[in-house]
Amino acid sequence: MIARKSGWMNEELQIFSGSVRKFFEREALPHNERWNAEGKIDRDFWNKAGEAGLLCVTIPEEYGGMGGDFRHEAVIVQQEQWTHFSGWGNGVHSGICAPYILAYGTEEQKRRWLPKLATGEMVAAIAMTEPGTGSDLQAVRTTAKRDGASLVINGQKTFITNGQHADLIIVVCKTGDVSGGAKNISLVVVEANEVTGYRRGRNLEKVGLHAQDTSELFFDDVRVPADNVLGGDEGRGFYQLMQQLPRERLIIALGSVARIIPLIGAAAQGREQYPTPHNQT
Ligand SMILES: Cc1cc2nc3c(=O)[nH]c(=O)nc-3n(C[C@H](O)[C@H](O)[C@H](O)COP(=O)(O)OP(=O)(O)OC[C@H]3O[C@@H](n4cnc5c(N)ncnc54)[C@H](O)[C@@H]3O)c2cc1C
The missing domain is CATH 1.10.540.10 (Acyl-CoA dehydrogenase/oxidase, N-terminal domain)
Incomplete structure (x- = not known):
């Protein structure tokens, strides 16, 4: 060679x-x-x-x-x-x-x-994709709603690399109206071992990358500090993703x-x- x-x-x-x-x-x-x-x-x-x-x-x-x-x-x-x-x-x-x-x-x-x-x-993961949303990230349906000093996350993600091992997950959420577009999206960090309501789903079968734990993730009333919005300001997520x-x-x-x-x-x-x-x- x-x-x-x-x-x-x-x-x-x-x-x-x-x-x-x-x-x-x-x-x-x-x-x-x-x-x-x-x-x-x-x-x-x-x-x-x-x-x-x-x-x-x-x-x-x-x-x-x-x-x-x-x-x-x-x-x-x-x-x-x-x-x-x-x-x-x-x-x-x-x-x-x-x-x-x-x-x-x-x-x-x-x-x-x-x-x-x-x-x-x-171990870190980024959770963008949902069962009904892949390429079109503006259509994510996972929500993070304000409740005092907290955000409460509800939704489902899929195909998430490192899904079984991840302790820190950057979750793409709608912090505004779920039917709204880019300006309502925020990246919210979930520390998996610090919250309740977070659940790892199936480790998905794939045609390759067999040892990569590509998984489903579930968020049911997962409460995180509002300070966990990446960068501190809500509504910046879509621009951060595009960059x-x-x-x-x-x-x-x-x-x-x-x-x-x-x-x-x-x-x-x-x-x-x-x-x-x-x-x-
Ligand atoms: C091994 C693996 C690891 C992954 N890891 C992660 C991860 O860590 N985090 C995460 O969030 N996601 C992850 N994903 C998911 C991946 O990001 C999505 O599969 C990808 O965004 C495409 O989404 P989709 O599969 O829903 O396909 P779709 O969005 O449904 O697209 C299907 C096809 O249509 C085409 N298409 C879509 N929209 C248009 C359009 N407007 N015009 C023309 N063509 C279009 C696409 O190019 C594609 O060929 C992973 C996927 C795999 C396979």
């Missing part, structure tokens, strides 16, 4: 890539088959990844992160694919949820949640391309099995 070097790679990233690979080979691959069969990875893998510095790599060090940039995230995504470890929802945890909190959270929210996400003490969703799409595209490169090489050489590209950067 011809080794190719990406323009964005440098020596530091190369070394990081090697250590990520070794971490997956040591801590994930021996369990991969079992995790695929069980439909989720072991919870303590998140803590091990936190200890190894693989969580929240783009989050500044003052909030517990590694202080890296999107290239560090990309290296992890690539190595997940190249080692054939595809059940970890870190793209959602570190690549999506933590950046939402960093970008829009109040100082208090950032200090409260980001360090726990960086160590793996908390961050391209990053999510980029991570998914990166993973897809990383997966495909060895397949193209193998097909070109008439091989059925494809090697993992140790030196393909």
